[in-house]
Amino acid sequence: MGVGQVVRFHGGFYYVMLQESGEIQECFCRGRLIKKRLLVGDYVVTREAAAGKCTIEEVLPRRTELIRPPVANVDQSIIVFALQDPKPNFQLLDRFLLISAAASIEPVICFNKTDLVSAAAYSKQIDAYNGAGYRILVTSAKTGEGLEGFRVALIRRVTVVAGPSGVGKSTLLNAILPGLKLKTGEISKKTGKGRHITRLVELLPLQDGGAVVDTPGFTQLNLPVLTAAMLANCFPEISQLSGECRFNDCLHKSEPDCAVRKAVDEGRIAAFRYRHYQNFLAEILEKERR
Template sequence: MLEGIIVKGIGGFYYVKVDDKIYECRARGLFRKKKITPLVGDRVKIRISREDNTGFIEEIFERKTELFRPPVANVDQVIIVFAVKNPDPNLWLLDRFLLLAEFKDLDIVICFNKIDLISEEELKFLNDVYLKAGYKVINTSCVSGIGINELRQILMNKITVFAGPSGVGKSTLLNNIQPDLQLKTGEVSRKTNRGKHTTRRAELLELNIGGWVVDTPGFSSLNIDFMEEEDLSLYFREINEFSGECRFVGCRHYKEPDCSVKKAVEENKISKTRYNNYLMFLEELKKNRRY
């Protein structure tokens, strides 16, 4: 049997790259019985039919990570891409992306793209919010080429998910990293100020610098009902950092007295933007528990 990696899945067929060849494969029925669905990024063993050179997936190696949206396995890091303009950045949505990535314990990089469209002061505000929270932030522009080499270095020799809403420039960035990827790019709708979907399915793209990227379909909402209300603060890095000094064990950092997190917000050690988003997510989880 041969060992390879699933780079694409379409309609029950899985395309497995082994060395420099790609084989069209089906999954054995035993996976269906075990309710296991092969994912892009899975390391697998395949058996090749001599008749037509297609294959069957015989074994799926243990996954080190597993995402469901996008459905991909064995990711090392996620680069969350948001445009600073066209469309305007929705930090409430960005924080939802961060929650999911933190929940999956992925390495995270935030990429603010299209920086040629705003002032340095506006860019500094966005950077400060997330640098203060403890994230690595890079700024890019496909017009000026700023940040492209830094992004290339981050991608090297890792499996990376490119995540973010439609229209923020994910495919354009990847085309700048490696032009022969020739990914389709789209414009932002003038009516809705949202991007048009150009990526149709999760697909693993091999980089000539080493590593893989998953260019994923853009989406504009993420459900956080998988999370427990009492655990929410664990996935806000800066809130979790300050929460140990609160007066009450299990403090939700909302209406409780002597809360070290609220004090840190007042002292500008925690961004008010991030804290307000935390409160909105907390209220959302409370409502979910009532129904």
């Protein structure tokens, strides 16, 4: 018997990194029920069935669960956007932040390619995220700027590296993990809306402990299952003020004496963040009506 974490599925086998030895063990999964529930990132109990043959007997409870990519027990997401090539889409960034918050996964924002455009060009937006309390990394995989901070952020945590395609996710990981050689620069031929890009999800164990998952770029993201009332909790600068509105079920839309709208008017909450909040709110309310 041993406990380990599923790091990948391949060819009908499950690869489990054993907690005690750090070894990766090839396992079968016999129970159909267990198989159906298994995700990369799951902690499982394995048993040696015959010489060198292991089976997965049990899945341990999950701390967190991401749907896209399907990974269990993720501690944090590093959401990478380029400052140029491609230009940052802050509404998409906020969507990634929302998905992370809804899954109780701590987000870190990484602005990459500072060799192409200085971070100062986006100081308004970066200040807004900073002010809201997000952790921010500024990097260039090309010049090496900020790479040490990126490396340190991964230590002893299970991290998903997310963001649109072409922003440098794989290049950043290759730069800090010698010997990794993830494919970079690939251009997705099918950018079908909402379509799942099937690709192997793999947990890459790190030398200092922890593990990281590289992901293909998502350009289209559905909102997580979220009620209108929960949405504000995913915007730290908005949820911080929620208690000060006249109505305690205020959605900060057009209600009188709304502390959030007042803060937007006074410039204490960035107008673009509030606009994205409104857009998401409309999307959720529309879904609730149907």
